[in-house]
Structures are given as structure tokens and as C-alpha cells.
Amino acid sequence: MAVDGGGASGGTGLPASLETAWGLRERPSKGPRPGLSLERIVDAGIGVAAAEGIGAVSMGRVAKELGVSTMSLYRYVSARDELYILMQDVATGTPPGIPADVTGWRPRLEWWARAQREVFRRNLWLVRIPITSPPATPHQLEWMEQGLAALGESGLEEGWKLSVLMLVGGFVRNEVMLMADLDVAMRAEGQDPDEVMRRYARTIDALTSIDPGRFPALRRSLASGVLDVADAEDAEFDFGIARVLDGVAVLVDGVVEDRVVEDKSGGAEVS
Numbered sequence: 001m002a003v004d005g006g007g008a009s010g011g012t013g014l015p016a017s018l019e020t021a022w023g024l025r026e027r028p029s030k031g032p033r034p035g036l037s038l039e040r041i042v043d044a045g046i047g048v049a050a051a052e053g054i055g056a057v058s059m060g061r062v063a064k065e066l067g068v069s070t071m072s073l074y075r076y077v078s079a080r081d082e083l084y085i086l087m088q089d090v091a092t093g094t095p096p097g098i099p100a101d102v103t104g105w106r107p108r109l110e111w112w113a114r115a116q117r118e119v120f121r122r123n124l125w126l127v128r129i130p131i132t133s134p135p136a137t138p139h140q141l142e143w144m145e146q147g148l149a150a151l152g153e154s155g156l157e158e159g160w161k162l163s164v165l166m167l168v169g170g171f172v173r174n175e176v177m178l179m180a181d182l183d184v185a186m187r188a189e190g191q192d193p194d195e196v197m198r199r200y201a202r203t204i205d206a207l208t209s210i211d212p213g214r215f216p217a218l219r220r221s222l223a224s225g226v227l228d229v230a231d232a233e234d235a236e237f238d239f240g241i242a243r244v245l246d247g248v249a250v251l252v253d254g255v256v257e258d259r260v261v262e263d264k265s266g267g268a269e270v271s
Contacts, residue, residue, distance in 0.1 A: 017082040021089050021137040036068055038076045038086070045087045049125035057083070084129055089137040091123045095146045105252065106245055108150035113168050113241055116143065120176040127177045154248075155255045164248050171244050175237050193230030201227040 012024055019025040020038070044065045048057050059080055063070040077083045095115055102111050120126055135144055147165045156164065186196050205222055208215040221227060 016078050017085040018136055020077070020082060021086055036066065036072060036076075040066060041073055041076055042083070042086045042090050045083050046091055046123075049087065050123065054084070054125040054128040057087070059083070085137060088126060088129055089139045091126060092119055092137075092139045092143065094139055095143050098146065098150065105151050105154040106249060109147070109164070109168060109248070110241060110245060112143075112147050112150050113172050116169065116172045117176060117237065120173065124176070124180045127173055127180065154252045156252060160251065164251075167248070168241075168244060171240060175240060179236075197230045198228055 012019055014022075014024070016025065041062060044062045045057050048061055048065060057080065059073050059077070060070045062083070063073050066073075077086070095112070098108055098111050102108055135141060144165065147168075148161055151161045151164060154161070186193060189196065191199070201222060204218060204227065208218050208222070212219055
């Protein structure tokens with residue numbers, strides 16, 4: 001969940017977008033029109049993105065939504081990219097607390113991943129904002145803090161913890177983006193997932209039947225019937241996050257084993 005932008009700094013050395021996100025920039029005491037505020041501008045941008053996609057968000061479009069001139073927005077936001085960052089931070093929000101009964105690094109990290117997924121699914125436009133830098137806005141750092149804390153008992157060194165968060169977060173983002181693309185395609189076709197899959201299976205069958213010897217693995221999949229019915233809504237995510245965490249578990253177990261070997265070689269008693 002990471003986007004940053006440039007812009008002139010107000011003396012902190014930080015990009016203008018981050019100064020604004022962290023409340024470090026002086027805001028206009030009175031807008032060019034009564035009721036105009038940074039909060040209203042950001043909310044309007046989110047509304048446009050939710051209804052029409054992130055590509056529809058521009059300073060002019062948001063100004064029109066608010067019934068003000070485009071130039072009036074520049075007293076609050078220096079550019080569209082800065083607006084994107086503020087929209088993202090507001091939509092992302094503070095991560096919900098991990099329940100007390102969710103214990104151990106793996107359940108806690110999975111809970112964190114699923115919570116991120118829900119944020120993305122409620123705000124599909126978020127996955128369309130290009131990632132241009134590491135996370136740095138207030139809510140982004142709160143999510144990072146929670147992810148690192150989830151790995152607190154894993155025994156991993158700090159660099160590996162960050163790598164794990166990138167791996168898991170990247171999987172979540174990619175899965176949501178793929179599901180969003182498929183959903184748009186299916187809605188455009190006016191068909192439900194099972195109908196789409198059956199049509200796809202028929203297409204693959206027709207194409208691979210021309211030269212069956214060229215696609216033996218595909219022919220076996222077709223014969224098994226797995227392409228005839230769409231998976232349950234969360235099936236692919238459940239499968240994928242489990243496999244990703246299986247890989248992290250191998251890393252964690254390897255760290256534990258290495259420490260046991262080190263302790264034994266050092267003559268320490270290992271329980």
C-alpha cells in the first residue's frame with residue numbers, strides 16, 4: 001500500500017504530499033469559498049474514484065464535483081498526485097486491531113493480510129494507483145507497524161520481516177487486482193462466473209482439439225472438468241495465502257534450526 005509523491009517542501013525536507021498527510025503544512029485559514037476544505041476535497045476525490053475509477057480523478061473533475069473553480073483547489077492540494085496520496089491514506093484508514101485470540105506469527109500475519117484485502121475490495125481503485133515509493137503516510141505506517149508486530153515472535157531478522165511484508169502485501173494486491181479485472185469483464189459480458197468458465201472451457205477445447213498432441217496437459221485439465229465451474233469466491237485467495245505463508249514458515253523454521261545448531265556448537269543446553 002505504498003505511494004509517495006514529490007512537490008515542494010515547506011522546510012521539513014519531506015515531499016509536500018507527506019507534509020500534508022502528516023499535518024505538517026499550514027492549511028489555509030479560510031478557503032476561497034465557504035465550506036471548502038482539504039477534507040471535502042479528498043472525500044470528493046474518493047467519491048469520483050469509487051464511482052468512475054481512479055483514472056477519472058483530476059483536479060478539474062473534483063472541482064466540478066464540489067462546485068468550485070479548479071484553481072481554488074490548489075490552495076489546499078498542490079497537484080493531482082498529492083491528492084491521490086491523501087485519498088489513499090484516508091481510504092486505507094487505521095488497521096483494525098488483531099483479536100487477542102489470534103496468536104502466533106502465522107495466524108496474525110494471515111489476519112493482517114485478510115484485513116488488507118478487505119480494504120482493497122471496498123476500494124478497488126486503490127490497486128490502480130501506481131506504487132512509486134515505500135509507504136510513508138500515517139495509515140500506511142500503521143499497517144506496516146502492525147505487520148512487523150505480527151512477525152515479532154517469528155525470530156526473523158528485521159530485513160527479512162520487511163521482505164515478508166512485501167511478499168504478502170504484493171500477493172494481496174495482485175489477487176485483488178486480478179479479481180477486480182475478472183469481475184469487470186464478467187459484468188461487461190452479463191454472465192455469471194460459471195457461465196464464463198464454461199464458455200472458456202469450450203473455447204480451450206475447440207482450440208486444443210486442432211492438435212491434441214501439442215497440449216496434453218491442457219487436455220487433461222479439460223477432461224477433469226476443473227475448468228467447467230468457477231471456484232468459490234475466496235478459494236484462490238485461501239489457496240494462495242496458505243502457500244505464501246508455507247514458504248515463510250520454511251524460512252522461520254530454518255532460522256530456528258540454525259539457532260539450535262549454534263547453541264549446541266557453543267555448548268549451550270538446548271531444551
